[in-house]
Amino acid sequence: MTIKLGIGSYAFAWSIGVPGYPLPDSPMRHQDFLQFAVDLGLHVAQIADNLPLHSLSDEQRAALKAYADANQLAVEVGTRGIQPENVRPYLDIAHQFGSPILRVVVDSAGFEPDDDEVVAIVTNLLPEFEARNIILAIENHDRFRAAQLVNILKAIDNPFVGICLDTVNSFGSLEGPQVVVEQLGPYVVNLHVKDFLIRRQDHNMGFLLEGTPAGVGMLDVPWLLDALQQYGRDFSAIIELWPAPEADMNQTALKEQQWARASVKTLRQWIQE
DSSP states (O other): OOEEEEEEGGGSHHHHOOTTSOOOSSOOOHHHHHHHHHHTTOSEEEEOTTSOGGGSOHHHHHHHHHHHHHTTOEEEEEEEOOOHHHHHHHHHHHHHHTOSEEEEESOBTTBOOOHHHHHHHHHHHHHHHHHHTOEEEEEOOTTSOHHHHHHHHHHHOOTTEEEEEETTGGGGGTOOHHHHHHHHGGGEEEEEEOEEEEEEOTTSSSEEEEEEOTTSSSOOHHHHHHHHHTTOOOEEEEEOOOOOOOSSHHHHHHHHHHHHHHHHHHHTTTOOO
16 A cells, blocks of 8 residues: 655645734745645645635636646645535536545534434535545544544445544544544545644643644654554545744744644655655
């Protein structure tokens, strides 16, 4: 099996822009993100919902695809919201970019379907995924516990639906990486490598979970990769980062770039292409 190292647009959330916070002087755009991935020597870049592809014209997307092709960069496509009216356009975009997956966060503003609704929506969309040979990669994202996602996947029971496993998100439902990997590992078609540190607050009243560059926090990356490799599936390992903001947003953007470079260098110890 093959693991390909890549980077996601959520490695540069502050550089791109976080709602409610100031922008850096030169916000990162689609072309900038792909260029940074190329400069890092990577061959996979995942463009998620914080850098929406539907906001571009057909001509702009074609130019972006041409740049990626010229630099031997595979583009994976992601979106937020499992409503058919959102998924269908992004399925077309994923097909345009030759993305093997469409990574989807189920919930969106004003729409939080229950398990049965997710099963019904995905089942109705399956023929369109099969026709394009694209796998729906459902991300474990806060609200859904791992066991719920397993039940959803078993109910759908189709190889064109799998899991985009994020190593930190499930703390939102009180589940750490070991629980999530054990239950969701057999279904993983995409991996978000997001490292973290949990430390007690200075006043001792509670804990703080914060991001770190990959390989220097509490995430046991060799264990993670070994555990997922046993299932025999090819997948890309996408770097995502959760840096705390600095007082100045330009410094925050610079911090993201430094963390991205350090993460690639560290992960190259375990992911060799």
